[in-house]
Amino acid sequence: xxxxxLAEALRGLDLPERxxxxxxxxxxxxxxxxxxxRFDAMLNIGKxxxxxxxxxxTLDRPAVVAEQVSIDGTRKWLIRMPSTGPxxxxxxxxxxxxxxxxxxxxxxxxxxxxxxxxxxxxxGTQKLVRNLGSREIVQQLLVARDRLGDFPGLxxxxxxxxxxxxxxxxxxxxxxxxxxxPLYNLDNVRDAIGxxxxxxxxxxxxxxxxxxxxxxxxxxxxLGRDVGTMLAISLHAVRDELRDELVPLNRKYxxxxxxxxxxxxxxxxxxxxxxxxxxxxKGVNDSPQDARDLVRLLKxxxxxxxxxxxxxxxxxxxxxxxxxxxxxxSDIVFKAGYASPVRTPRGRDILAACGxxxxxxxxxxxxxxxxLAPDGAPEAVSAGA
Numbered sequence: 530x531x532x533x534x535l536a537e538a539l540r541g542l543d544l545p546e547r548x549x550x551x552x553x554x555x556x557x558x559x560x561x562x563x564x565x566x567r568f569d570a571m572l573n574i575g576k577x578x579x580x581x582x583x584x585x586x587t588l589d590r591p592a593v594v595a596e597q598v599s600i601d602g603t604r605k606w607l608i609r610m611p612s613t614g615p616x617x618x619x620x621x622x623x624x625x626x627x628x629x630x631x632x633x634x635x636x637x638x639x640x641x642x643x644x645x646x647x648x649x650x651x652x653g654t655q656k657l658v659r660n661l662g663s664r665e666i667v668q669q670l671l672v673a674r675d676r677l678g679d680f681p682g683l684x685x686x687x688x689x690x691x692x693x694x695x696x697x698x699x700x701x702x703x704x705x706x707x708x709x710x711p712l713y714n715l716d717n718v719r720d721a722i723g724x725x726x727x728x729x730x731x732x733x734x735x736x737x738x739x740x741x742x743x744x745x746x747x748x749x750x751x752l753g754r755d756v757g758t759m760l761a762i763s764l765h766a767v768r769d770e771l772r773d774e775l776v777p778l779n780r781k782y783x784x785x786x787x788x789x790x791x792x793x794x795x796x797x798x799x800x801x802x803x804x805x806x807x808x809x810x811k812g813v814n815d816s817p818q819d820a821r822d823l824v825r826l827l828k829x830x831x832x833x834x835x836x837x838x839x840x841x842x843x844x845x846x847x848x849x850x851x852x853x854x855x856x857x858x859s860d861i862v863f864k865a866g867y868a869s870p871v872r873t874p875r876g877r878d879i880l881a882a883c884g885x886x887x888x889x890x891x892x893x894x895x896x897x898x899x900x901l902a903p904d905g906a907p908e909a910v911s912a913g914a
Contacts, residue, residue: 530664531663531720531723531724532553532557532727535553535556535557536549536550536553538585538586539552539553541585542578542581542582542585544578552574552578554729555571555573555574556571556574557727557729557730558729558730559571559574560588560730561724561727561729561730561731562681562729562730562731562732563680563681563682564671564674564675564680564681564683565588566588566589566590566675567583567588568580568582568583568586568588569583589611590668590671590672590675591608591609591610591611591665591668591672592608592609592619593606593607593608593672593676594607594608594609594621595607596676598688598690602627602628602688602690602691603625603626603627603628604625604626604628604676605623605624605625605626606623606624606625606626606672606673606676607621607622607623608621608622608623608624608668608669608672609621610622610661610665610668620641620658620659620661620665621641622638622641622661622665622669622707622708623638623707623708624636624637624638624669624672624673624707625707626673626677626700628690628691628692628699629692630692631692631697632692632697632698632701632702633677633691633692633698633699633700633701633702634700634701634702634703634704635669635670635673635700635702635703635704636704636706636707637666637669637670637703637704637705637707638661638666638669638707638708638709639660639661639666639705639707639708639709639710639711639714639717639718640657640658640659640660640661640708640709640710640713640714641657641658641659641660641661641708641709642656642657642658642708642709643656643657643708643709643710644657644709644710644713645710645743645776645777645778646777647743647763647765647775647776647777648774648775648777648846648847649765649775649808649810649839649845649847651842651845657709660709660713660714660717661709661714661717662717663716663717663718663719663720663721663724664721666717666718666721667721667724667725667731670700670703670725670731673699673700674699674700677691677699677700678691678699679698679699679700685699700733701733701737702733702737702738702739703725703733703737703738703739704738704739704741704761705718705738705739705740705741706739706741706761710742710743710745711740711741711742712740712742712745712748712749712752713745713748715748715751715752715756718740718756719755719756722735722738722740722756722758725738726738735756735757735758735759736758736759736801737759738758738759739758739759739760739761739804740752740756740758740759740760740761741760741761741762741763741804741806742760742761742762742763743763743776743778744762744763744776744778744779744782744787745778745782746782746786746787746790749790749791749794750790750793750794750795753794753795753796753797754795757795757796759801759803759804760791760794760797760803760804761803761804761805761806761835762787762791762803762804762805762806763776763806764784764787764805764806764807764823765806765807765808765810765814766779766784766814767784767814767819767822767823767826768784768822769783769784771813771814772784775810775813775814784826788826788827788830791803791830791832792829792830797830797831798831799831801831802831802832802833802868803830803831803832803833804832804833804834804835805823805827805832805833805834805835806835806837807823807834807835807836807837808837808838808839809836809837809838809839809849809850809854809855809858810839810847810848810849810850811839811847811848811849811850811851811854812848812850813847815850815854815855815858817857817858817861819858820857820858820861820862821861823862824861824862824865824867827867832867833867833868833869833870834862834867834868834869835869835870836855836858836859836862836869836870836871837871838850838855838871855871856871859871
């Protein structure tokens with residue numbers, strides 16, 4: 530819960546108003562700093578209140594249905610969320626943990642499935658089932674920190690693949706690059722980030738939280754104004770006719786409109802650059818002319834460009850660009866004055882790399898049928914439906 534939701538829960542237990550602020554602070558510390566999973570562990574809270582909380586609420590984590598660990602240390606968890614009602618048996622989503630020597634990045638999902646149909650993305654072959662609530666987004670970090678021993682008193686995995694040491698947190702960065710389009714679920718993403726970034730709890734800097742969008746132009750300004758995180762754009766093409774194919778959302782919000790929204794993104798500066806993600810597809814978008822056009826398009830935007838070697842998945846019609854082609858492309862971008870790192874593929878062996886996420890343990894079409902309202906009409910979801 531958010532702080533406001535915790536306060537409302539305590540009012541529902543008839544707690545005196547004068548106590549609520551203090552009790553919220555105590556609960557917040559136990560849940561988000563200590564990682565408590567039982568109310569009876571909260572020894573500075575009275576026994577009767579702990580009992581009332583335990584009777585009405587739970588601190589149980591979502592179930593980890595499966596965990597896969599890549600040879601490079603990347604971890605992928607298939608998580609089953611608790612049921613949200615009689616027509617939902619519990620959504621299944623994937624999140625991925627990517628360790629490096631001095632940091633750890635958690636890639637979280639914002640929707641069950643995806644409303645977009647980007648042709649190079651495995652996740653995009655899944656139909657949208659529903660948005661994740663803010664609590665379900667936050668729970669992904671709680672699960673990760675449990676599994677990585679990143680709460681006080683827990684023991685990290687003994688495989689040596691999780692960064693550790695003085696001042697090093699197992700999870701130091703969050704990227705909204707998992708399943709779903711975050712800006713089609715902006716209210717819940719905003720509330721979740723409020724919890725993730727609260728300095729008295731999980732305490733992740735908003736400069737270490739990146740929200741990636743395929744280009745939902747009307748919501749970009751609101752993200753910068755109301756949420757204040759770093760922004761990443763899944764660009765992948767420099768011409769509308771090609772981007773219409775790769776990222777069909779482009780037909781609604783073409784490149785010119787998208788880049789105008791980036792130029793006016795609140796808080797963008799050389800110190801807070803916008804990241805443009807560009808997947809390298811052999812013979813599709815990887816020519817030297819494409820690189821020169823990309824530089825021209827981004828003129829005037831404080832930007833860095835992430836070049837992403839295409840990660841294959843079963844049934845795809847695309848191939849990854851040759852390494853020499855990627856290097857040539859990167860050199861052109863770099864010489865124009867833009868940082869152009871080539872993202873090292875991580876977790877390919879467990880289908881955890883960029884664009885590969887797709888829960889295959891159950892058919893989402895069956896899940897969608899479970900979401901039908903009693904009269905046979907689909908339940909309403911957000912604008913991403």
